[in-house]
């Protein structure tokens with residue numbers, strides 16, 4: 001059997017008093033690009049956070065394997081070191097921590113990314129240029145007072161610096177102007193090609209996918225996976241919406 005990088009098997013999860021995900025399964029192979037779509041409130045961000053190990057959510061049944069290791073009960077920092085990256089739909093502001101120091105700290109935690117301060121500075125500068133970001137960003141506090149689009153670029157900067165094995169991008173494209181969208185989609189393409197990383201892209205907008213070859217599309221409705229298909233399923237959704245899947249969700253079955 002082809003070994004998968006990420007294997008989510010029959011996962012049910014939620015907060016203490018609210019079940020959100022029901023028997024969700026999804027597998028992403030090494031170097032593959034997958035897209036997760038679904039109406040607002042379907043549970044897409046929750047799935048991303050559950051895979052990342054966000055303690056807000058408890059897994060009540062099922063398992064999550066990453067790189068052949070069972071990470072279902074691992075803490076988020078362990079999963080991060082193992083190579084899972086989650087770009088948040090709404091990145092948090094961290095007052096008092098300059099962006100540059102933050103980047104240096106998270107990089108130094110990874111033995112495979114150890115580099116001298118000089119090399120690090122050069123690498124960060126290179127990526128900031130690639131993302132069309134001014135260097136003044138780097139001395140500012142992490143995400144504090146940054147515009148929505150700037151925060152998304154900082155998430156991309158972290159992605160390109162950390163070179164994770166799997167990047168889950170949760171609406172990294174939302175709120176970006178047309179030029180920023182192009183910069184960010186080039187960044188995602190660079191990650192795919194230079195790092196040979198796997199992608200799970202959560203999006204409502206297909207423009208971000210134009211530079212990528214999508215291997216698999218997953219559709220979630222009301223906390224359940226209701227359809228899975230090739231990249232062309234996205235065009236079908238664009239043309240016909242989620243109504244066809246919503247009926248399947250109400251039946252409680254997978255299409």
Ligand SMILES: Nc1ncnc2c1ncn2[C@@H]1O[C@H](COP(=O)(O)OP(=O)(O)OP(=O)(O)O)[C@@H](O)[C@H]1O
Pocket residue numbers: 015018020038039040041042043044045046047056089
């Ligand atoms: N921490 C939480 N506490 C209570 N309810 C939550 C929590 N996190 C998520 N939910 C609920 O779970 C459901 C799924 O939310 P989620 O954010 O995963 O949806 P989504 O598919 O990402 O939607 P969108 O496309 O709008 O981003 C929603 O009804 C949401 O209110």
Ligand SMILES: [Mg+2]
Pocket residue numbers: 044045046089170
């Ligand atoms: Mg969401």
